Amino acid sequence: MAKYEDGSYGSAAGIALIAKVLAGRCAMKYTRVAVGKGNIPDDKTPKTMTEPADYVMDAVIAGITNPVDGECQVTVQINSANVDKGFYCTAVVLYAEDPDEGEVPYTYLVLENEPEWIRPASSIVGKLATIDLIAAVGDVDTVTAAIDPEAIATVAAVNDLLQRHNEDPEAHAGIIMDAVGSAMKKLEESGQIMDQKTVETMIRKEIAEHGSGGYYGTYFLTLAASGWKQADEESPDYSYIYTAELPDSTSALIPSGAPLLGSFHIAEDAGVVNGCETGDGVVKFYSKEIPAADISTCIILFGKGGGGESDLTVATREQLGHVKIGNGIEVTEDGTISANAKVSEDQIATSDDTSEMLKEIYGE
Incomplete structure (x- = not known):
């Protein structure tokens, strides 16, 4: 003892x-x-x-x-x-x-x-x-x-960076999670280890490719082993589909997801496709076989970048998003927004106009 x-x-x-x-x-x-x-x-x-x-x-x-x-x-x-x-x-x-x-x-x-x-x-x-x-x-x-x-990037470290993604674009949480997820899967298959330098290189690459899209939200989901359903149509890439409910999801958003540490081997053994698909209120996952156990995963949603107006998430009182600059609003190179109100002469009340309105009110 x-x-x-x-x-x-x-x-x-x-x-x-x-x-x-x-x-x-x-x-x-x-x-x-x-x-x-x-x-x-x-x-x-x-x-x-x-x-x-x-x-x-x-x-x-x-x-x-x-x-x-x-x-x-x-x-x-x-x-x-x-x-x-x-x-x-x-x-x-x-x-x-x-x-x-x-x-x-x-x-x-x-x-x-x-x-x-x-x-x-x-x-x-x-x-x-x-x-x-x-x-x-x-x-x-x-x-x-x-x-x-040579320290290996962990989900705990990624979650810490997640809190700072708005402050530092080099630490964009969604990109990090995506890079870590895809890299870990590839490197596990080859028997290699992903070091911090590898992660940083992938982060810069992902930021360059997705930087124009707007960050929408991060979500942690558990894919229960009992929730996988046989696909209606045959595909060489998958045989089963998991439909996870996610109220914030829409078909216009771009998903980026990966299994958390501890679930990589479960997903890999079952042949879970390295990617997912968004729909209105749901996110769909695909797999060749039913996983042997539940899978914990992290999903990050992005608004589409670089496209037309229909590709953008519109801002509301409850949701961050994109807005258009209308007439009378000026935007400087550093992003400062200003509004200059101008009134034309025909909109200014003269002394005669004021006297006329007083007569109408008091009957004089």
Whole structure:
């Protein structure tokens, strides 16, 4: 039985490093993470461990966030593609840069009670284990990390970008989800891994191709295995159709969809077509076989771009969309809209006109 509860423990070297950072001697920078498969020896504690028990391999730092004051959340990825022999991960150690000692252990994450199984590269089903490690930082204001460029894009990261698509066109959520979805499917088939650089390249390509269309909305749907129906007409591409209800959908919108992580293999094994079709109030999916389980998917709808007026989503009080600039409205090159009201002389009431109206009102 494990001697320590699962969770993050600060190391002695890490505590000393915080003092140096607060004294202004250095900045806080996380350098790498390592994982192990053993248990902490009887003569050691998480605070005194300098490496994970029974070290196996280095993992990847995929990102850092600051969920609450005094804590830093470090996202760690362990990729099965780099594992020769499967193992149960029982420990993760986060290292940081010390101005005097060099690289030192900063936080020890214990997973001995509920270890994470890491499949070998030879496994038919690959696995990307993502672990969030909480590191105490006290009053340290700024924390940086050596983010590995090989970190794999996840749906969680995409959802974070989704919230910012209006602010930064380089982080357009719909395009990212579409690129990630199609790329993951293609790369899974070839046995490759999609790294962050690949994702960014695809994002730029998709933005260039679809940038003129207007973002309409993002929707998460579950395609129940029991909901697939035999197609009325035979097709070499599919035999079954799933009709998902989506009130916001119209036939004029362009869909972009992909299965979420965890559903890719289900969709791939069944031969689900990489794409979907919009209709009024519904979105249709197509598959060669009935999937063995439910499929979780994300759908992003776009208004058509680059076409005529009939291709555009018209703005209403409840729905964002396109509007036309009418007479009397001016638009500058930077998009500023101005209205200049002009009244002709024959529309201005003269003193004689005013006197005449007063006579009619008061009878004088």
